[in-house]
Amino acid sequence: MNAFAEFALGPFSSLWHAGNLLDKAGLLMFASTGAAFALKSGTFNLGGEAQIYASALVTAMILSTPSAVAAAELAGSGGSAGPALFFFALACALALAAGGLLGFIPGELKARFGASELLTSFLLSAALLPVIDFLIAGPLRDEGKNLLATPAIADAFRMRSLLPPSLMNASFFLACGTATVAALFLSRTRAGYRLSVAGTAPEFARFAGFPVKRITVAGMTASGALHGLAGFFAIVGTWFMCHQGLSSGMGWSALAIALIARHNPLAVIPASLLYAWIESASDIAVLSSRVSFDSTAIVQGVIFLFISAKLPIAGQLRAVLKKRRAR
Amino acid sequence: MNGVFSAFTGVLDSLLPAASPLLLASLGALVSEHAGVLAVFMDGAINFGGFVCIAVTGATGSPLAGVAAAIALTVLLLFAVSRFTERTGANPFLTALSVNLLSSGATSLSSSALFGTRGTVALADFSGLDLRLWYFPASLAAAAAVSFFLQRTLAGISLRAAGSAPEALAARGGDPGKYRTLSWCIAAFFAACAGSMLTLDLGAWVPNVSAGRGWTALAAVYLGYKNPWLCAAAVLAFAGAEYATNILQGLGRMPATIILGLPYALALVVFALVPQRKQ
Amino acid sequence: MKRNNLKRITATGAVLIALTAAVSILSVSCAKKTAEPDDASAAENAQNSNRERVIAVFVPGIVSGSPVYEMLVSGVEKAVDEAAGAGANVRLQVIEAGTKQADWGAKMTTLASSANYALIVSSNPALPEIVDPISKQFPAQKFVIFDSYFEGNPAVTTFRYNxxxxxxxxxxxxxxxxxxxxxxxxxxxxxxxxxxxxxxxxxxxxxxxxxxxxxxxxxxxxxxxxxxxxxxxxxxxxxxxxxxxxxxxxxxxxxxxxxxxxxxxxxxxxxxxxxxxxxxxxxxxxxxxxxxxxMAQERLAYEKTRDWINGSLAEGTPGTVGIADGYVDFVxxxxxxxxxxxxxxxxxxxxxxxxxxxxxxxxxxx
Missing domain, CATH: 3.40.50.2300 (Response regulator)
Structure with missing residues (x-):
């Protein structure tokens, strides 16, 4: 019991760990809001990993072009911050576009040819990952270093830590905001309503005259773009350079979180925190060499099993209480 | 002429055995897909089966015992998770993902307990089975069996009903949950066979030996429009593309790493261009 | 029904965020207390031989199945065991950081910031560039990194194989x-x-x-x-x-x-x-x-760790070893x-x- 408490409280043992937990949760929140968006529109986006990776690469590349570096120097030396802000916004826009494009393609293939987006998004991702790996290890690598990574972005482009020394920055709040906006969009706007209906009852949507095909494309594109945001903030807020394999596992985690949240972007917020908590706790336990990798994999697997269940404990509690009351 | 013929058989010699574990895995994924279960547990199940096979083969000296144990334990694992999923109303996608985590943890822990290493476990005096020629015919026979099972047997038809029309099945007195569990078990059987084939061919267990084949198998199910024979064709096409890229790497005209993604790109193009059957 | 659900989820979310925030704030106050004196204590640890000195082996991957890391761990282990046998108060801790390069920085920072380790030993060409900025934050932390080459940081000692x-x-x-x-x-x-x-x-x-x-x-x-x-x-x-x-x-x-x-x-x-x-x-x-x-990684790891424990390691300079000194060989x-x-x-x-x-x-x- 003591060991478990130690495991569970590990991420809160220091500001460093707690801040990093929030930072990790924020990145996952962007991506899983994207995954939830796709699920809501009745599609399955299995290309999240490449969407995050490609957007991260685009961000890192834009922010390390010579003119962006010059703009950052200008801002850093007390000059106008305008050019730097321009490049920051440009990188964000292009990251969104890159992610969006990688979501749009499977969406369009489904709308046009009826090709399963589940498959095409996976294949597109699997085909692109090695290409990005190659670009990072080869032509785009920081030649002066032995890291498998692009050059680091300038200080002016890095988001300030709100809980130093941890990595936690404003992107966490932006992620919460994004998830909330997505939830409001789905529940309160006409377009959001159509999207949900097209997802849950496509026949009805078709009958009601909703443009179901366009909705599919829009859902997948938005999903990709939200994954792209995760990639953007991964660079400007967390890693400051695009490492090889940066997004590995993130796509699946995002999908899992969206499913735990039962496709609801608002529920994605606590689900991401929970997920990041479990991951951080495992990482910290391994780092303190109290347990090995394998045992944390098993612990994570078991926790996963249980959080995926329809709250069996809550259900049982309710049943027990009912019985008591009946007596 | 003779040269062309021998080159062709040479290609088949290396292509068919390489395609076989993938075909087996995709048959498993196919059956569970028909029952409405997306088999994301495949990769973990292949690894699990592969490890058990090597561990038992090493202990008993009999590959047959190894395969049997692999099948038994993998089926048991997925049966348990499936029952859990059904009884708690859990999301099957999530419980399936947890199989992958459990498999990587369990194989690694058992490996360090049994062999004192979490790395490669090679069977000392085991130079592989001399059965490579039989891998593909056996896998094709399995495809035939799956096709027969799904089309011609009552259990197979009910299993498909559990996926496509669970209410109708329930109305007729069938239990969709039971058939879903059956589909997990059949998938486990094929995963164990695929894993055993991979590891026995290497004469060793290598952590994560499946290396994403479970996911590729799942993709092949969709590429093959959920039909066993078309799945076999998809797997062959995929293995062929992979074989071609292995050759392409040797020509040295293109960065080796980029070539690794080509089979997927090719599959994407083919799948997008071939007209889809309307559901 | 829908509204209700939304409300419930919102409430759960709010509670969770509040909880996380509360725990983080709590931990801030705890962390502050321990964080300040730690930088100094690592240096003290290194000088004062009566106090226990913990040597961490940071493995950027997984030890088992990787000969390079197996040799690293057993080499350091041998040096520590030998020193402990001779009465020195040293202890070894092996930490596996997994294969994802993007995570190494945060994990290394965790070790350095804990100030529990008198020395962190590792092996990978990419590590010095990850360690250098961390070392600027925690200048008292010493690093020895094999299979790598890096100049210009007095706290980072590297050895590369030819x-x-x-x-x-x-x-x-x-x-x-x-x-x-x-x-x-x-x-x-x-x-x-x-x-x-x-x-x-x-x-x-x-x-x-x-x-x-x-x-x-x-x-x-x-x-x-x-x-x-x-x-x-x-x-x-x-x-x-x-x-x-x-x-x-x-x-x-x-x-x-x-x-x-x-x-x-x-x-x-x-x-x-x-x-x-x-x-x-x-x-x-x-x-x-x-x-x-x-490459004689086990011997190099053993010798350099032993030298560090004895205080005879030339720190902060990169070294290249090869056939001439027997660290690269053919069996x-x-x-x-x-x-x-x-x-x-x-x-x-x-x-x-x-x-x-x-x-x-x-x-x-x-």
Missing amino acids: QREQAYLSGYMAALVSTSGMESANKDKKIGLVAGQEYPAMLNVILPAFLEGAKAVDPEFEVDFRVVGNWYDAAKGAELARAMNEAGVDVIMPISGGANQGVVAAAKEKGFYVAWFDDNGYAKAPGRVVSSSI SDDPLYVEHVPAALREKQEALLAKLKSGELVLTVK
């Missing part, structure tokens, strides 16, 4: 075997290298030196270089090796982690030869493995090697070793 010599030895032996009358050697002047992934040291040092060594036997030699794409797909390793063999390659050097096993399995099946790298691999497939070029006394490789070939390899040792042939790394 991998040009190591791969040259392999290429030379592979070409000797390929041109020999050995049973499975063919006429083609082609040898192969299977890598897990492409990375700077592979493309800039190992691959060119492997070819350089082969060309020293016969300038017509070429190297067939192929990539698995990861460090575990053994079946893909076997397929690549078979395809290479079909294309006329008769000796393959695998540097692909777990996928090496696939190359070995294919060698047994198809009958070609394997050149092993980094540790002694003759027993992996007796008669098939014809070469083992090693030529293994009975399996003597049994399966013809004497004429072994003599030529000995002659090359002697030339490298005496300095008659100089292969520098830049």
